[in-house]
Amino acid sequence: MHHSARRHHLLAVAVVASLGATATATSYDSFFPAVTKQTCSAKLNYTDDSPYSKNVADLLSVLTSPTSAIDNWWFRRATVGSASGLAISASGLAMCFADSDASSCRSCFAMVTSNVSGEVFLPDCDHSRNVSLVSSDGCVIRYADAPFFGTSVSSGAGELVLRFPGGDFDGADAMRDARRALLGQLAEKAGGEAMRFATGSQGFMVRGIWKVMYGMAQCTRDLPASECTGCLVDLLAVMYRDVSVTNSTEASVMGFSCYLRYQMDEPIHIAGMALPPSPPPPAATHPTGSASPSTVGKMTTVLIAAAAVTLLITAIGV
Missing domain, CATH: 3.30.430.20 (Gnk2 domain, C-X8-C-X2-C motif)
Structure with a gap:
């Protein structure tokens, strides 16, 4: 069985096994929806016309462009914004899991970034400055208003089983x-x-x-x-x-x-x-x-x- 198909067979019990997980309304598999877990800071913490909003949009574009993470062996990190203004800069990373393929990686990024505003499946993260999200489609995205590189998210913050x-x-x-x-x-x-x-x-x-x-x-x-x-x-x-x-x-x-x-x-x-x-x-x-x-x-x-x-x-x- 292809690795993507195997992962989606796992999804048959993922909602039960992952307390608090969110089943998305959109899926790139016709039989099972993607399942996500996320952790976020306070929502509604910046406006659409703020410098931080632009930095987040630019950051996600850099992280999830069609070949960005894939060409770097599934991983990319970046910081967008003035080095002298860390309060409005946006730092983030994106990674696809190694058992994904290029098509699955792109689809996962597209699904995540198209809904990052929180209007569809991330209502708890709507306009949050700090967001970490992992999807059973095979990718993880994190961004924040200050650099966090080199530090892992602690266990218990929202693993997807x-x-x-x-x-x-x-x-x-x-x-x-x-x-x-x-x-x-x-x-x-x-x-x-x-x-x-x-x-x-x-x-x-x-x-x-x-x-x-x-x-x-x-x-x-x-x-x-x-x-x-x-x-x-x-x-x-x-x-x-x-x-x-x-x-x-x-x-x-x-x-x-x-x-x-x-x-x-x-x-x-x-x-x-x-x-x-x-x-x-x-x-x-x-x-x-x-x-x-x-x-x-x-x-x-x-x-x-x-x-x-x-x-x-x-x-x-x-």
């Missing part, structure tokens, strides 16, 4: 162990990479059957290493706390500053990157008694995306 609708996995204990090991390692690896991104896989055995979990971790690239890893660890804690995700074979947590995702059996598609190799099953053994239902072999393969940046930009062809 999506999970795959399905029954409990037979072997949930082993799966949870694999998930904890894989995503914990990816959180550390992503923080140490210039692109603030990592993807990898974790193999584990359940009732004699070799299974593979695939994962990815991504931060906005303004974050220093420690801030990125801390943000991802916080999302991992959100995932642990959400009972809807406990035994789910596929889920993601989207924050305003970072993103975690895992799924079983099928590699996560990253545009322009070769699919990661699956970890091989352990060597065959000759048991002397009955087989244990628990994990009997694990191997982790982590691939870092930095080496694929040139390939990605070439492959998108925008």
Whole structure:
């Protein structure tokens, strides 16, 4: 299944799993609406004819122009306004998640920016000076009346939790162990990479059957290493706390500053990157008694995306 389709299958339970999320009236998928989470400062805090209003409009244009973030490997940041007048300058960033593609990225930005005034699906953010928004369509946008780069939005501010609708996995204990090991390692690896991104896989055995979990971790690239890893660890804690995700074979947590995702059996598609190799099953053994239902072999393969940046930009062809 294509990665965009998989994400929208996750949306079937997203409204339930994400308390306080807003389902948008407009969607770029014919079956499921996009789901957004946002946090904003006091609304109605500037007027349409104010310098800040113009700066916000110019900033969003810079951040979400057709090739802006995409050509910069899904990320762009900027400040618009006089350096001597920080009270009216607008600073912001935009990022599409790496499991999006160029078309999805553009559509997500278009959906967000066309409604940023709050008149459609952001009524709580109408004319707010400081806005952070993440969409299940695959993008995040933040802007404020003062520079905020290098600082993540704290956990609990409005993460979007999506999970795959399905029954409990037979072997949930082993799966949870694999998930904890894989995503914990990816959180550390992503923080140490210039692109603030990592993807990898974790193999584990359940009732004699070799299974593979695939994962990815991504931060906005303004974050220093420690801030990125801390943000991802916080999302991992959100995932642990959400009972809807406990035994789910596929889920993601989207924050305003970072993103975690895992799924079983099928590699996560990253545009322009070769699919990661699956970890091989352990060597065959000759048991002397009955087989244990628990994990009997694990191997982790982590691939870092930095080496694929040139390939990605070439492959998108925008």
